[in-house]
Every structure is written in C-alpha cells, then in structure tokens.
Amino acid sequence: MGSLNLRLWLNKINEDGNLADRIILAELEANFINLQFATTHDWSRGRIKDEDYLRRLCEGVLILAVGSTTGVTHDEAAALLRRIRATGKLPDFPKPMLWCSAPLIARATWLRDIEARPDRNSSRS
Numbered sequence: 001m002g003s004l005n006l007r008l009w010l011n012k013i014n015e016d017g018n019l020a021d022r023i024i025l026a027e028l029e030a031n032f033i034n035l036q037f038a039t040t041h042d043w044s045r046g047r048i049k050d051e052d053y054l055r056r057l058c059e060g061v062l063i064l065a066v067g068s069t070t071g072v073t074h075d076e077a078a079a080l081l082r083r084i085r086a087t088g089k090l091p092d093f094p095k096p097m098l099w100c101s102a103p104l105i106a107r108a109t110w111l112r113d114i115e116a117r118p119d120r121n122s123s124r125s
Contacts, residue, residue, distance in 0.1 A: 006032055018073040028068050035060045058090055 010029055013019050019028075039060055043053045062084070065077035084090060 013069055013073050016071070016073070018069050018071040020068050020070050020074075023068050028064075031068075032061065032064060035064060055084065055088070055090055059084060 006029060010025055014025055039057045042048045048056055059081065062077050062081040066074060066081060069077060
C-alpha cells in the first residue's frame with residue numbers, strides 16, 4: 001500500500017494544527033497502513049464481501065481520522081463518516097495521482113533498454 005499521499009496528508013494536518021494532542025505522527029501513519037493491510041487481509045480471506053470492501057476500508061480510515069484529529073479535519077471526517085453510514089454509499093473520489101518524475105521515467109526506460117540488449121548476458125574476456 002502506498003504511503004506517499006498518506007504522508008503528505010498527515011504532514012498537512014500536522015502543519016495546520018489539526019493533529020490531536022499526544023498523537024505521534026509516525027505511529028499514526030503506521031496505524032493507517034496497518035488498517036489498510038488488515039482490511040485487505042480480511043477481504044482476501046472472505047471475511048468481508050467484495051461489495052463491502054471499499055466501504056469498510058473507508059469507514060475504518062475515517063474512524064481513525066476522527067479519533068486522531070481536531071478542527072476542520074475532524075469535522076470533515078466525522079461528516080463524511082455519518083454520510084456513508086446514513087446512505088451506505090461512498091462519495092465519488094478523484095482518481096489518485098501517480099507521483100513519478102520525468103527523470104525517474106527516463107531512468108526506467110534506460111534500464112529496460114540496457115536489459116534488452118543482446119550482448120547483456122554475454123561473457124566478457
């Protein structure tokens with residue numbers, strides 16, 4: 001599970017002063033990731049129905065957010081959780097962005113080209 005967007009979001013909450021007292025940022029990040037893994041594990045073992053997976057994951061993330069934040073962040077998470085519970089439906093979320101820079105893409109292409117060279121596996125004398 002990717003954590004770049006999570007880390008950016010948590011850093012923003014912290015900078016905005018919306019992190020609850022006594023919350024340790026690194027531990028909170030680990031808790032969000034563990035929640036994602038645990039929910040995915042339960043789904044993969046058949047403990048969560050396919051049609052309930054995303055709702056259960058979102059509810060878990062929101063419950064953790066409500067308990068670990070204050071201010072606007074807390075209020076928004078609580079309102080979204082109430083709406084999901086009332087309707088049983090998830091809101092439309094924007095598609096996640098792929099954080100990949102042009103130099104990284106160029107390097108990946110270069111490495112692929114090197115691996116594809118016919119002389120790559122030949123022995124040198």
